Amino acid sequence: MNCDLLIKNGYVVDYATNTEGIYDIAVTGGKITAMEQSLNYTANQTIDAEGKLVVPGLVDMHVHASAWLGGYYGHEMLIKAGVTSALDMSGPGKSVFEIARDHGAGVNLATIEYMRPGHTVKTEDPSTEELTDLISKLLTEGSIGIKLLGGHYPLTPEATSRAIKVAGELNAYTAFHAGTTAHGSNIEGMLEAVELADGYPLHLAHINAYCRGLIKPAMEETQMALTALANNLNISCEAYLSPFNGTSAEIVDGMAGSLVTRRCLKTGGYSEDAAGMEKAILEGWAQINLPQGDEVVLATGAVARDYWKSKDTDVTVSFTVNPITPRVEIATAKGANGKFLVDAISTDGGGIPRNVLIPAGLALVDLGGLTLKEFVAKVSYNPSQILGLVSKGSLAVGKDADITIINTHTKEAYATIVNGTACYLDGKLNKQKGKIITTAAGADYIKNFGLEPLIVNISESSLFTKKARS
């Protein structure tokens, strides 16, 4: 037998089929066509995976890949980090699609459109009618739904609740960085978000970000968050493992424009204005996301300050605000039924330099916090099902050949295979145009962009149908 691609002797771990052991995998036409302990195939390309870990392609359900947040670099950074599919968590859609077309590296990418007063919605209290028109329109423009940016640019609680309901009725994907005009991006805001969802499907972003000890001790907040998730299965969620966040360094009318950024400056002992930001950059508390070569890196000092000023302050900045204990607890905690309370490990990376699914996820395996199969559930199977990617997230005959091969010694991706093509292999890029994950309503728009749509049905995704966490 002949196949396009043969992966030999890898240590295969698959959660969905409960498989773990040494297997050969044959790929033809972008699909897995055979998986057995030994395959006697000829192949156009063979990858020797002996001594390496072979898992379903990593799915990162919280990344940034628009011009705002390092998007030009994000695609390459993601593919090098082993990610095969991802959800861009803010748009703007047009920017995400342009960058995917011109700078794509192979990653399948979905996007959701941000809700911001004065930008995409008129005020902080948009009506049901305005929201219905807006969400219907953005679905036809390739986006799979909306991102409520409450923590940064809040809507009223009432409008937030309306937006979640309208999106749910329209079978659109809804993600929420908790926070409204009534509560901030903290544990109070998170518990409010659960209330406002009122049983509708909601992707609640980066659970760890609400458990930084701003209101109560961090681990007490962590328990409050996990209890709320145990009791509200309409909420799908992820958390990231990086110690630092990513937010806007933009100065608006003399002050940090984002509420999150203001709080971070305050936490570090700096004023919330332009002078405070400049001092924080120079002294190393505010780490500017600085393009360098093909990637974005963290930078401080005069170089970072000058870059921030040269971009009229409209750049991304990171602050080390995530304590270690909540991050580990949130990534590993299970409910009384033995199921995970937080569905996925994400990175909130992409163009923000923290694409650490492999090193941080495997560190939890080393610590005994996750089994290898559970690692696969958290970084591939669960997020793929939440996004409606029913033929991804598992290594089995007939599934899409999205496969990540990991060097377990260096904890780096050795190969990132998307739709049967090795887009990254042994340190070398083989850039492809990735597909855009969209709904049936957005397919034509994506084609007109010169991109290939990958159509999902959000109403059949586990975001909408979940009865129990896995």
Ligand SMILES: [Zn+2]
């Ligand atoms: Zn984010």
